[in-house]
Amino acid sequence: MIASLFSRFTVATLAAGAMLFAVNGASAQGRGPAASLNDIEKPGYTPTPDEERLTGPWAKQVVYFRTTEEPGTIIVHTSERHLYLVMGNGRAMRYGIGVGREGFQWAGLLKITRKQEWPDWRPPPEMIQRQPYLPRFMAGGPGNPMGARALYLGSTIYRIHGTNQPHTIGSAVSSGCFRLVNADVADLYERVPVGTKVIVRHGASL
Amino acid sequence: MIGSFKRLLVGAASLGALALTATGLQAQTFEAVKARSELLCGVSQGLLGFSSADGKGEWSGFDVDFCRAIAAAIFNDPKKVRFVALNAAERFGALRENKIDVLIRNSTWTMSRETELGLAFAGINYHDGQGFLVARKRNLTSVLELDNSKICVQEGTTSADNATDFFRSNDMKFEMVVAKSLEELGKNYDTGKCDTLSSDVSQLYSERLSLTRPDDHVILPDVISKEPLGPVVRANDMKWFTLVKWVNYALINAEELGITGANTEQAKASKKPDVRRFIGADGKFGEPLGLANDWALNAVRAVGNYGEIFERNVGNGSKLAIPRGINQLWNMGGILYAPPIR
Numbered sequence: 001m002i003a004s005l006f007s008r009f010t011v012a013t014l015a016a017g018a019m020l021f022a023v024n025g026a027s028a029q030g031r032g033p034a035a036s037l038n039d040i041e042k043p044g045y046t047p048t049p050d051e052e053r054l055t056g057p058w059a060k061q062v063v064y065f066r067t068t069e070e071p072g073t074i075i076v077h078t079s080e081r082h083l084y085l086v087m088g089n090g091r092a093m094r095y096g097i098g099v100g101r102e103g104f105q106w107a108g109l110l111k112i113t114r115k116q117e118w119p120d121w122r123p124p125p126e127m128i129q130r131q132p133y134l135p136r137f138m139a140g141g142p143g144n145p146m147g148a149r150a151l152y153l154g155s156t157i158y159r160i161h162g163t164n165q166p167h168t169i170g171s172a173v174s175s176g177c178f179r180l181v182n183a184d185v186a187d188l189y190e191r192v193p194v195g196t197k198v199i200v201r202h203g204a205s206l
Numbered sequence: 207m208i209g210s211f212k213r214l215l216v217g218a219a220s221l222g223a224l225a226l227t228a229t230g231l232q233a234q235t236f237e238a239v240k241a242r243s244e245l246l247c248g249v250s251q252g253l254l255g256f257s258s259a260d261g262k263g264e265w266s267g268f269d270v271d272f273c274r275a276i277a278a279a280i281f282n283d284p285k286k287v288r289f290v291a292l293n294a295a296e297r298f299g300a301l302r303e304n305k306i307d308v309l310i311r312n313s314t315w316t317m318s319r320e321t322e323l324g325l326a327f328a329g330i331n332y333h334d335g336q337g338f339l340v341a342r343k344r345n346l347t348s349v350l351e352l353d354n355s356k357i358c359v360q361e362g363t364t365s366a367d368n369a370t371d372f373f374r375s376n377d378m379k380f381e382m383v384v385a386k387s388l389e390e391l392g393k394n395y396d397t398g399k400c401d402t403l404s405s406d407v408s409q410l411y412s413e414r415l416s417l418t419r420p421d422d423h424v425i426l427p428d429v430i431s432k433e434p435l436g437p438v439v440r441a442n443d444m445k446w447f448t449l450v451k452w453v454n455y456a457l458i459n460a461e462e463l464g465i466t467g468a469n470t471e472q473a474k475a476s477k478k479p480d481v482r483r484f485i486g487a488d489g490k491f492g493e494p495l496g497l498a499n500d501w502a503l504n505a506v507r508a509v510g511n512y513g514e515i516f517e518r519n520v521g522n523g524s525k526l527a528i529p530r531g532i533n534q535l536w537n538m539g540g541i542l543y544a545p546p547i548r
Contacts, residue, residue, distance in 0.1 A: 055421045057527040062347045064427035064531045066539050077538065079513070080530065081522065084539075091347065091427045094529065170522070201538060203513075204464035206476040 042165055043121070043135055044143045051166045052181050057082075058096025058169045060184050065092035069199065074160075074192065076178055078107075078202035081170050083160070083178060085191060093191075095184045098168040100176035110154035112196040115189060116140075119150040119161065148182035149189040153198055160198075161185060235307050235439070235446035236280075236496055244286050247273035248306035251291040254412040255520040255528075256312050265289045268519040269310040271509040272331055272437060272454065276308065278508035279453050279501040298323050301438060308450055309438040312408070319438075326441040327434075328451035331512075333532045333541060335429030336368050337407040339395065339414060342424045349428040353378040358400035360384070360391045364431070369404045372430040392416045406433055411526045427531075449495045455544035456502035459484060460511035462535055462544070467510035470503055483547050491547055502547065512542065 054060070058081075069075065071088035078099045084092040100106065118140030128134055138144055147162015160178045162185040163169070169181060180188065239245050249257040249269050257267040274284035290306050301309045302324065312334070313319075315327040338349050338357075346352070349372070357373075359366040361384050373380045383400040385391035395403040396417050403413060410425045417423060437454060439447050460466070463481050465473045473485050482488040486499030493499060509515055516533060517523045534540025 056525075057522040057529070059421065061424050062427050063529045064429065066532055066534075066541065075539070087347070089348075204462060206464050206469060206473050206478065206481055 041123070041127070041131065041134065041145050043138050043145055045164050046143045047164055047166050052183060054096055054166065054169060054181060054184075060093065060095050060187065062087070062091055063094045064090055065094070066090060067092070069197070072192065072196060074112075074188075074196060074198045076198065076200045078172075078200065081172075083180065083188075085188065095180050095188065096169045098163065098170065098174055098179040099172050100174050101172045106158070106176060107200050107202050110156065110158075110198045110200070112151045112160075112192060112194050112198060113154055114152040115194055116150045116152070117189075118144065118148060119146045120144070121146045147179065147185055149185045151185075151189065151192070151196075160188070235443045236449060239280060239307055240496070243281070244288050245273065245277045245280065245308070246290055246306045247276070247287050248290045248292045248297055248300055248309040248311055249273065250311045251293060253312060254415070255524055255526045256408070257289070257310075259289070259291075266519070268332065268515060269312060271515045271519065272310045272457075273308070275457055275505040275509050276450060276453050279449070279456070279497060279505040282498065282504045284508035298325060298438075301325060301440060304440075307439075307446070312435045313438055315434045315436050320441065324441050325438050326447050327436045327438055328447055329454040330434040330436040331454055332408070332435040334406045334408050334433035334435055336365055336404060336431040336433065337410055337429050338426045339403040339405075339410045339423055340401070340426060342422050346426060349426055349430065350376060350378070352380075352402055354380070355402050356381045356383050356400035358383045358385060358391055358395045358403040360388060360405065361386050363405070365405050368431045388413075407531075408520065408526075408528060411520070411528045415525055445495070449497070452495070452547075453502075453505055456484070456505055456547070457509075457512040457515065458535070458542050458544035459547060460502070460506045461513040462537070465503070465506055465511060467506060467508075467514055470507045473503065480546065480548075489548070 065084055065086065067075065067086055069086050071086050073086045075084045075086065076097070077084070081097055081099055083095045083097045086092050120140045121138040121144050122136065123134045128136070140146065143164055145164055147164060150159045150161040152159050158176050160180065162182040163179040166181045168179065249265070252258045253267070255267055257265060257269045259265050270289065273287050273289065277287045278284040290300065292300050292309070292311060297309055297311050297313065298319070300306050312332070315330060319325055320327065338352065340346050357369055357380050359369060359382055366382055366384065369380070370382070383394055385394050391403065392413050394400055403410065405413065407425060407429060414420050414423050414425070437450050439450055463478070463484060465481065465484060473481055474487070476482060479488065483491060485503045486492060486501070490499050492501040495501070498504070510518065516530065520526045520528045521530065530540060532541045534542060536543040
């Protein structure tokens with residue numbers, strides 16, 4: 001399953017002619033400079049509870065949210081760095097997220113096709129090439145860059161997953177996945193079943 | 207032009223009639239601004255995130271940026287603004303008496319302010335409303351869960367009346383804890399004299415920052431009143447009204463079109479018709495207002511688009527961290543909707 005996902009990953013990337021895992025992911029609205037490549041993946045690193053405690057706009061909270069989408073729908077605003085779970089009655093649970101770097105942002109409508117606790121990690125070949133010291137395989141658990149939970153989106157390479165690097169929440173550093181802190185992704189995991197509609201929105205381009 | 211402007215002023219002054227002053231200057235605000243090479247913008251004396259001056263007298267904030275956008279649209283120079291700090295009581299008088307050209311001071315658009323004061327709101331730049339601050343650990347999701355609450359409010363505001371109406375109409379018991387000042391209001395809540403603090407949402411976020419542990423408190427998503435804030439001009443100057451209104455719309459349209467403070471040069475290469483009209487490449491949309499045809503682009507280059515102004519001053523990029531909420535574009539879940547430039 002994972003292997004086939006990643007082979008699609010490669011094909012999609014080559015087709016798009018995009019530079020995978022390019023270093024600079026600076027964003028206009030992120031909370032500080034983008035992490036360098038070496039900051040992006042730190043397998044084996046286990047964040048402290050203090051690091052995992054988000055504040056301000058990135059802390060999980062119920063907010064007013066106007067939508068005609070059904071309760072239970074996930075709406076991702078990439079430019080805002082927020083993921084909304086529609087609750088109905090004009091509100092949503094809002095989570096702070098890390099999003100894809102410039103060039104790795106996408107918009108569309110997908111469904112959650114699979115849920116996984118403590119997912120394993122197999123860095124794709126492009127990533128290995130740039131960071132040869134990365135493990136070829138890492139079993140799920142604390143310290144795994146995929147974090148505590150993963151929600152697979154359609155048959156794409158994209159997922160909503162956790163992270164072992166909470167400081168990347170609020171910035172654009174990933175390769176198109178949406179990352180939440182582990183407590184948040186576990187909370188979301190409990191609230192949404194397979195089949196949940198996921199709408200990804202980002203700003204217009206010139 | 208300047209000569210006749212001065213004569214009018216002198217004439218009006220000798221008659222001693224303020225009403226005549228306003229009438230005499232009809233349709234002249236733009237000309238006066240141009241002649242002065244400076245916009246006079248009425249702002250709040252100090253409201254975190256919306257308008258405040260630093261030690262050097264440099265102004266910043268959400269409202270301040272809207273003033274700068276107007277200056278940039280007219281002069282292609284956002285610095286050509288003189289900020290006039292006004293308190294709540296004097297703000298509308300200052301506008302009526304021509305002491306300022308436009309008032310951008312978190313003022314709520316109401317019917318009587320237009321019909322009784324002879325003013326006109328040139329659109330809405332911030333949709334505010336009265337909300338409630340509560341302890342995060344209570345895990346509340348609705349104001350309806352606040353039955354049997356002590357509510358902290360400030361004396362002389364509409365917050366107490368609105369909250370009273372809301373609680374009564376929902377058969378909820380409550381007790382008001384009234385504070386004489388803003389400081390006392392925050393202190394009352396912080397020291398546990400009440401279960402919730404109620405005020406306009408934008409103020410709740412700044413009030414929260416003054417608490418001992420801001421992150422232990424959240425603002426509930428409900429609002430129980432409508433407080434649409436926007437720029438205000440005199441109602442007798444249609445040309446000026448139109449200009450101010452379209453600067454506001456331009457900032458919103460820019461966000462919808464993906465034009466930011468950083469990509470104005472790339473925007474010039476866009477082939478999209480909406481973008482080309484916006485930047486002045488197609489059509490002459492500035493000319494009828496006496497502006498350059500790239501007026502809208504100049505405004506965005508100076509202060510960014512609506513979303514950038516919001517996030518920088520009051521949103522994710524600020525200490526306030528106010529959610530966009532309904533102040534989001536109409537096609538992104540909010541109610542910001544600007545007519546097209548065409």
